Amino acid sequence: MYTISDLQKLVEQELEKQQFVVEPKGLYEPIEYVMAMGGKRIRPTLCLSACYLFNDDIKKAMKPGISLEIFHNFTLLHDDIMDNADVRRNQPTVHKKWDENTGILSGDAMLIKAYQYAAEIDGQHLKKVLDLFSQTAIEVCEGQQYDMEFETRHDVKVDDYLTMIRLKTAVLLAASLKTGAIIGGASDKDADLLYEFGENIGLAFQLQDDFLDVYGNIETFGKAIGGDIVANKKTFLLLNALQLASGSLHKELLTWINAVDFNAHEKIEAVRKIYNSLKVDELAKEKMNFYFEKAIASLNEVKGRESMKEELREFAVKLIQRSR
Template sequence: MLNIKELQELVNKKIDSLDIISAPRELYTPIEYTLSQGGKRIRPVLCLMASQLFKKDVNEIIFPALAVEVFHNFTLLHDDIMDNADVRRNQPTVHKKWDANAAILSGDAMMIKAYQYLCKCDAKQLPEAIELFNNVALGVCEGQQYDMEFETRNDVTVDEYLEMIRLKTAILLAGSLKLGAILAKASKKDADLIYEFGINIGLAFQLQDDYLDSFGNQDSFGKKIGGDIVANKKTFLLLSAFKNAKGEDQLNLNHWVDKKDFNSEEKINAVKQIYSKLKVDKLSEEKMNGFYEKAVHCLSQIEGENEAKKELLNFSSKLMHRIN
């Protein structure tokens, strides 16, 4: 059985060996550029880890695992256009290095490439694999739509936010795991359990990401603290604060959210004080820990290789215990 690091190396080696460039080069060069930027390869690794859990040789499903990674990177190309992002993984985004039209068309081609890789699996499992892939892909689009709508809405609820991150973030992690289970011929019960494991880990991970953006350590978190507060991003913390704030706290929170001209550090400190006073930071920790515990419970019910279970649990623990 391969460990996490070995699986990451396997995925990277396979991506490096792909013969992507063909005519017209202008279509395929941005794809090669995007895939060469690396990353943790979390989604294909989860797919392969799930296959090992059910005694499948990972080399037999490496291309379907790559399909998940190619699809994920396709969504990033289009997300970067919508967000007008300049940088991705410390490199210029595709629409900045080339232009928006190149990013849109190359992204479309990546989506098709993902299906080509997905189809390189046992024909008996292909219909179920495609159905899962379609449902996950559509869910990611639904999550992105909700995320865009939330930017202009002032009545977003905590439950709506949780549904958005379930679709935008958690569903692809869950789908990656279930794909590995399906291709390893796991039982329906176990395939559903590994999916629920992924959903709960994904929700916990995103809530932790929100928490660390406000309360994390900048050096270990890897980006400047307080970006979500400055941008008035509707996170679990902000929405919970709106829900619980009354009187002076409500006035102060509205003041900082509505204020157009402000000092960023002053706003970050003021809003964090409101969060702490309302204890939404503690509420966030309780919520993410609750999802994590649900994930662990799902994993414990699965009938699979114990070593693979331990590796999945270790992987999940590392995701959830980043230094803050």
């Protein structure tokens, strides 16, 4: 019997076997560099988990699972270029270690590599898997476009934000599960239920990320607290605050948003105080729990191996209970 921890180890072992560097090395070395940066390998692990719900032969889901990890890292590589980020997982980003042109081209090659890995399955499931992969890939791009547009738009609503994070984050988790289910021989209903599970866990996860950026512990969250506030990032918390605030409170919030010269610590504390007075932290928790409960309800309906269903329940709990 496999656990999620077992499957994560198998994914890591498989990735270590992959030979990403061939000629020309200038194209492929950045790919190996990105893939060696680490991470929790959540997407391929979910793919294998979903396959194992219905089938003992998880090996046939390994290459499609790896394809999802390659695609995920491709999006991070290009995101770093668009954000002009210096560091990813405590290491220089590709466009800083090499240059921007290399980052763009190596990222393009990663996307193609992802398709090659996704296609390494039997013909019976090939079209379904590739169609799902393509749909997910374009949705992630749509989510990134919305995210970029939101930086300058002044009419973004909470529902717009939820649409954006569904596309940018949640659909890839959902597709990882559905891909494994398809390969494992699940019924269409069970495959769709696992997609819903992944989609809703992805939404809860991103809302938890927003929450922790304001209320988390720096030691356990893994990055500085308050970065979203400093950057005026349109999160669930900020958008709700803008909608709920009135009078002097609304004016104070806009003052901080529009401030050019400010003390970061002072801004974080002031905006957090506004959030507390409006109880948007409670709204965020309620929304997280709403999506979490929807996710678990979908998982409970799946007719698959009970031991792995329990593993996925525990995984979901851990994912959204990261040191509140």
